[in-house]
Amino acid sequence: MKLLPLKKIESDIDNALNNGRISKDQADQLRKNPHVLRLKLHVALNRGLELAQIRKWVQEGKLSPAMNNCGKLGFNICEVDVKDYETIIEWNKTQPLTPSTQLSALLEEDLRHYIVNLSSLEAVLGSEYKGYRLYREPDGQITGELYDTKVVGQIDLLYQNENGDFLVIELKRTEDTSDKAVGQIARYIGWVQENLAKGKKVEGILIARSASEELKYAVKALKNCKLFTYEIQFKFTPI
Numbered sequence: 001m002k003l004l005p006l007k008k009i010e011s012d013i014d015n016a017l018n019n020g021r022i023s024k025d026q027a028d029q030l031r032k033n034p035h036v037l038r039l040k041l042h043v044a045l046n047r048g049l050e051l052a053q054i055r056k057w058v059q060e061g062k063l064s065p066a067m068n069n070c071g072k073l074g075f076n077i078c079e080v081d082v083k084d085y086e087t088i089i090e091w092n093k094t095q096p097l098t099p100s101t102q103l104s105a106l107l108e109e110d111l112r113h114y115i116v117n118l119s120s121l122e123a124v125l126g127s128e129y130k131g132y133r134l135y136r137e138p139d140g141q142i143t144g145e146l147y148d149t150k151v152v153g154q155i156d157l158l159y160q161n162e163n164g165d166f167l168v169i170e171l172k173r174t175e176d177t178s179d180k181a182v183g184q185i186a187r188y189i190g191w192v193q194e195n196l197a198k199g200k201k202v203e204g205i206l207i208a209r210s211a212s213e214e215l216k217y218a219v220k221a222l223k224n225c226k227l228f229t230y231e232i233q234f235k236f237t238p239i
Contacts, residue, residue: 045092050212062087111171111207111230112156116145121159121167125205125228132159132167135196149195152187165201166192172208179218181206186222 017027054070057063064081115121121129134144135158147158157169170185189204204225208215211229219227 045088045095048210049088049091052212052214057087111173112145115157115169115171124230129159129167131161131163133161134158135160135166149188149191152191153184155188155192158192163200164198166197166203168192168202168204170204170206172206179212179214181208182215182218182222182225185225189222189224 013022013027013030016022017024022030051070054063054067058065058068063084066081067084115124116134118124121132134142135147136142136144144158144160145156147155149155155168156171159167159169161167168185168188170181170188172181185204185206189202193202202224204222205228206219206225207228207230209229211227216227219225
């Protein structure tokens with residue numbers, strides 16, 4: 001835990017207002033009744049609290065029905081009941097601090113750069129992906145990293161092999177990746193099929209820190225999508 005200065009909170013509200021992310025009325029409301037933003041202690045959970053566990057606790061009455069909104073757009077700035085907060089904090093006290101929690105700070109950008117700099121996808125995904133290279137435009141420009149569809153968002157990594165087949169890769173660094181990520185990669189696959197593939201095969205790969213049961217079942221519903229998880233290892237060399 002670390003102290004979260006009140007001045008920093010006020011500064012964040014001012015920045016959001018000046019950048020147009022919130023209205024003046026919303027800024028005033030946050031200043032008058034900011035709830036979670038006003039917490040003097042900023043808490044990082046020892047391990048991820050999965051959505052399935054939250055849903056279970058709501059059914060059991062341990063958490064308020066409002067917590068069923070977890071995972072929905074905008075929930076991270078909504079009011080959280082004090083009792084819900086206290087319940088999660090008490091649960092967190094029983095959870096050991098694991099190395100994976102510390103390592104989850106690995107940025108999605110770092111993971112993306114690591115994959116891009118590989119000489120071949122075969123090293124991490126298997127021999128069937130040996131011939132794939134970052135997508136190039138007809139003029140030769142490489143645009144496969146953070147490919148902008150301009151319609152359904154940015155594709156983390158877009159690859160193509162010599163046969164013209166496409167591979168869409170979506171990266172998730174969080175410990176408790178939501179099954180909504182499947183809907184996201186499905187949109188990307190659909191867009192590539194419609195706009196780039198010209199009848200060629202389009203496959204998707206979702207790479208996440210860990211896979212919940214919900215995520216596994218959601219991926220199985222897409223015949224042209226696979227789920228991979230990754231782990232981080234250190235090697236120490238004496239000098």
